[in-house]
Amino acid sequence: MATIKDVARKANVSITTVSRVINNKTEGVSEETRERILKVMQDLNYQPNRIARGLVTKRTNTLGLILPDIANPFFPEIARGVEDTANIYGYNVILCNTDDRTDKEELYINVLKEKCVDGIVFTSSVNPVSEHIKQLMDYKMPFVLLDRYMDIDHLPGVYSDGYDGMYQITRYLFEMGHRDIAYIGGPSLSATAKHRYEGFEYALREYGVGLDDVLIEEGNYKISGGKEAMARLVEKGMDFTAVACANDLMAVGAMEVLKDKGYRIPEDVSVTGFDDIQLSGLIEPKLTTVAQPCYEMGAVATRMLIKLIEGQALEEQEIKLKPRLVIRNSVKRVI
Amino acid sequence: MATIKDVARKANVSITTVSRVINNKTEGVSEETRERILKVMQDLNYQPNRIARGLVTKRTNTLGLILPDIANPFFPEIARGVEDTANIYGYNVILCNTDDRTDKEELYINVLKEKCVDGIVFTSSVNPVSEHIKQLMDYKMPFVLLDRYMDIDHLPGVYSDGYDGMYQITRYLFEMGHRDIAYIGGPSLSATAKHRYEGFEYALREYGVGLDDVLIEEGNYKISGGKEAMARLVEKGMDFTAVACANDLMAVGAMEVLKDKGYRIPEDVSVTGFDDIQLSGLIEPKLTTVAQPCYEMGAVATRMLIKLIEGQALEEQEIKLKPRLVIRNSVKRVI
DNA sequence: TTGTAGGCGTTATCAG
DNA sequence: CTGATAACGCCTACAA
Numbered sequence: 087m088a089t090i091k092d093v094a095r096k097a098n099v100s101i102t103t104v105s106r107v108i109n110n111k112t113e114g115v116s117e118e119t120r121e122r123i124l125k126v127m128q129d130l131n132y133q134p135n136r137i138a139r140g141l142v143t144k145r146t147n148t149l150g151l152i153l154p155d156i157a158n159p160f161f162p163e164i165a166r167g168v169e170d171t172a173n174i175y176g177y178n179v180i181l182c183n184t185d186d187r188t189d190k191e192e193l194y195i196n197v198l199k200e201k202c203v204d205g206i207v208f209t210s211s212v213n214p215v216s217e218h219i220k221q222l223m224d225y226k227m228p229f230v231l232l233d234r235y236m237d238i239d240h241l242p243g244v245y246s247d248g249y250d251g252m253y254q255i256t257r258y259l260f261e262m263g264h265r266d267i268a269y270i271g272g273p274s275l276s277a278t279a280k281h282r283y284e285g286f287e288y289a290l291r292e293y294g295v296g297l298d299d300v301l302i303e304e305g306n307y308k309i310s311g312g313k314e315a316m317a318r319l320v321e322k323g324m325d326f327t328a329v330a331c332a333n334d335l336m337a338v339g340a341m342e343v344l345k346d347k348g349y350r351i352p353e354d355v356s357v358t359g360f361d362d363i364q365l366s367g368l369i370e371p372k373l374t375t376v377a378q379p380c381y382e383m384g385a386v387a388t389r390m391l392i393k394l395i396e397g398q399a400l401e402e403q404e405i406k407l408k409p410r411l412v413i414r415n416s417v418k419r420v421i
Numbered sequence: 422m423a424t425i426k427d428v429a430r431k432a433n434v435s436i437t438t439v440s441r442v443i444n445n446k447t448e449g450v451s452e453e454t455r456e457r458i459l460k461v462m463q464d465l466n467y468q469p470n471r472i473a474r475g476l477v478t479k480r481t482n483t484l485g486l487i488l489p490d491i492a493n494p495f496f497p498e499i500a501r502g503v504e505d506t507a508n509i510y511g512y513n514v515i516l517c518n519t520d521d522r523t524d525k526e527e528l529y530i531n532v533l534k535e536k537c538v539d540g541i542v543f544t545s546s547v548n549p550v551s552e553h554i555k556q557l558m559d560y561k562m563p564f565v566l567l568d569r570y571m572d573i574d575h576l577p578g579v580y581s582d583g584y585d586g587m588y589q590i591t592r593y594l595f596e597m598g599h600r601d602i603a604y605i606g607g608p609s610l611s612a613t614a615k616h617r618y619e620g621f622e623y624a625l626r627e628y629g630v631g632l633d634d635v636l637i638e639e640g641n642y643k644i645s646g647g648k649e650a651m652a653r654l655v656e657k658g659m660d661f662t663a664v665a666c667a668n669d670l671m672a673v674g675a676m677e678v679l680k681d682k683g684y685r686i687p688e689d690v691s692v693t694g695f696d697d698i699q700l701s702g703l704i705e706p707k708l709t710t711v712a713q714p715c716y717e718m719g720a721v722a723t724r725m726l727i728k729l730i731e732g733q734a735l736e737e738q739e740i741k742l743k744p745r746l747v748i749r750n751s752v753k754r755v756i
Numbered sequence: 757t758t759g760t761a762g763g764c765g766t767t768a769t770c771a772g
Numbered sequence: 773c774t775g776a777t778a779a780c781g782c783c784t785a786c787a788a
Contacts, residue, residue, distance in 0.1 A: 156497045470780090
């Protein structure tokens with residue numbers, strides 16, 4: 087609770103001088119008085135009040151992290167990457183869960199502005215750009231998009247290359263001999279889902295398979311969605327030897343339904359996922375999937391954001407990190 | 422970027438009057454001027470600066486959440502409970518990962534103080550109370566302990582009753598006919614691990630089994646620790662029909678080793694966990710375990726903290742939430 | 757109902 | 773090398 091005034095008084099100097107040593111201004115303070123002030127600060131257990139400092143410097147050293155749900159297994163690693171990196175550069179992180187609701191997103195953006203965060207790492211659920219995002223831009227608040235595209239040109243952002251990832255894993259299915267491949271995609275309005283689907287499509291074309299010959303279902307990126315989609319697929323007749331899922335959670339749901347119906351994985355049906363969340367390496371059979379560089383995405387996005395905040399130029403506006411194929415036991419070679 | 426001054430000028434009133442409408446002071450402003458000011462605020466897109474406000478009110482409406490690692494599957498649900506509750510009451514949450522390191526814990530506490538958070542939800546890795554915790558108390562910064570005990574009397578805290586949970590599940594093993602039960606515990610200096618162990622011990626006593634007859638290993642609460650502990654157990658000879666693990670992650674590790682060695686679960690060995698993290702319901706066999714009320718713990722702790730902050734009395738200093746036995750497929754009835 | 761003035765704890769500017 | 777002093781944006785007696 088000691089303030090700069092208390093320190094100044096006790097050290098017999100002006101607050102200006104104390105401020106100088108607080109901020110490590112090398113010049114302008116004699117070694118002697120610096121020592122004295124330092125000692126007084128220790129004695130008084132003085133800690134500078136960042137609120138007061140922020141009021142004048144216009145910097146809070148605080149970032150906002152907006153994401154749908156930290157309890158969704160995809161995000162903790164990202165959050166950790168963000169927080170670690172922020173911490174390295176002397177920033178803290180305010181966590182915001184939007185549940186993919188535009189109103190909560192707006193609300194958080196507003197309080198983040200009111201609290202004068204220096205910037206925002208932003209996994210938006212809104213696309214295309216809506217009013218509150220534009221306001222963010224007008225406000226000149228630096229922000230970096232994370233994982234979710236927004237259909238507007240050249241917003242700084244970090245993504246994992248879903249197109250490439252889904253292409254890789256579909257191609258792997260073809261190489262394992264599969265020709266009849268079903269697909270469980272994400273919500274069709276999500277850009278991420280679209281990219282993954284396009285990667286799937288591209289691999290299909292490469293192997294000369296028409297889209298008409300393929301069963302496609304849509305899910306909500308959750309276990310429940312995978313279950314429902316797979317139930318529909320089963321109903322339509324099991325006219326495929328493999329299912330590519332747009333994320334691991336849906337793959338897990340799909341596998342549960344398949345097992346319940348008496349199908350063995352991968353003997354009867356091969357299944358692939360996307361994300362490589364922790365449980366994918368632990369379920370039986372272990373899921374073949376695509377690993378997203380989550381921690382790295384968080385870290386890279388945060389580094390970009392801090393560059394932006396500190397007025398440095400970005401080498402690239404959009405960074406796409408390549409996913410990595412993780413081959414485990416849920417895909418069987420056929421014929 | 423508009424300030425209260427801009428609004429005042431444009432509305433032809435003093436900043437005092439504007440301040441009154443910002444803070445919804447019902448009296449002291451005529452309906453007419455209030456309307457006018459509200460309109461100007463809209464036009465100017467005015468948002469109050471919380472930093473400035475905080476400087477005078479001494480309240481930031483921000484909480485700190487200190488935990489070991491958000492990427493540890495135990496914590497996201499808790500964090501979500503904290504953030505949701507904070508949000509309801511108008512607070513934001515700064516996320517801090519300590520990796521169970523005292524130095525990081527100290528560092529975060531310091532910046533949290535400098536940033537004048539109103540209070541801290543705190544999963545400490547330090548026990549007994551060390552210097553920086555005492556400073557927190559001296560500082561009169563409200564805080565609520567979460568999940569980890571501290572050996573000092575009556576600090577406000579929320580815990581899941583590990584004693585009771587482990588008692589429940591051990592008792593369940595006995596009821597399923599098991600008599601030779603091995604135990605993989607947490608790090609012996611952790612109070613949580615101690616409580617769970619005591620619950621195990623108590624059930625043993627209740628069923629007349631001596632501690633000497635029981636194989637006990639210690640792990641680090643991670644998958645690797647479960648693997649290592651189980652490897653040691655196997656080496657000592659498989660003199661048990663069931664293993665109770667102090668958390669799910671170690672149970673998963675233990676199960677992997679058992680499977681690798683050719684044992685079937687639960688036919689050859691029954692395994693139980695503790696925590697009920699998401700993957701426990703998805704691995705094969707599904708793990709019988711004890712569900713911790715994570716989200717609720719976060720929510721309850723945050724409500725306590727906010728009471729503390731707002732000067733209300735706490736009905737209870739320590740709240741223990743009862744875990745819930747979750748029976749799945751990793752335990753077999755014997756004889 | 758409205759306004760004036762002082763202060764919150766810092767930093768920044770400019771003199772000495 | 774050191775120190776007044778004026779901001780920063782807002783709240784809050786106290787006056788009018």
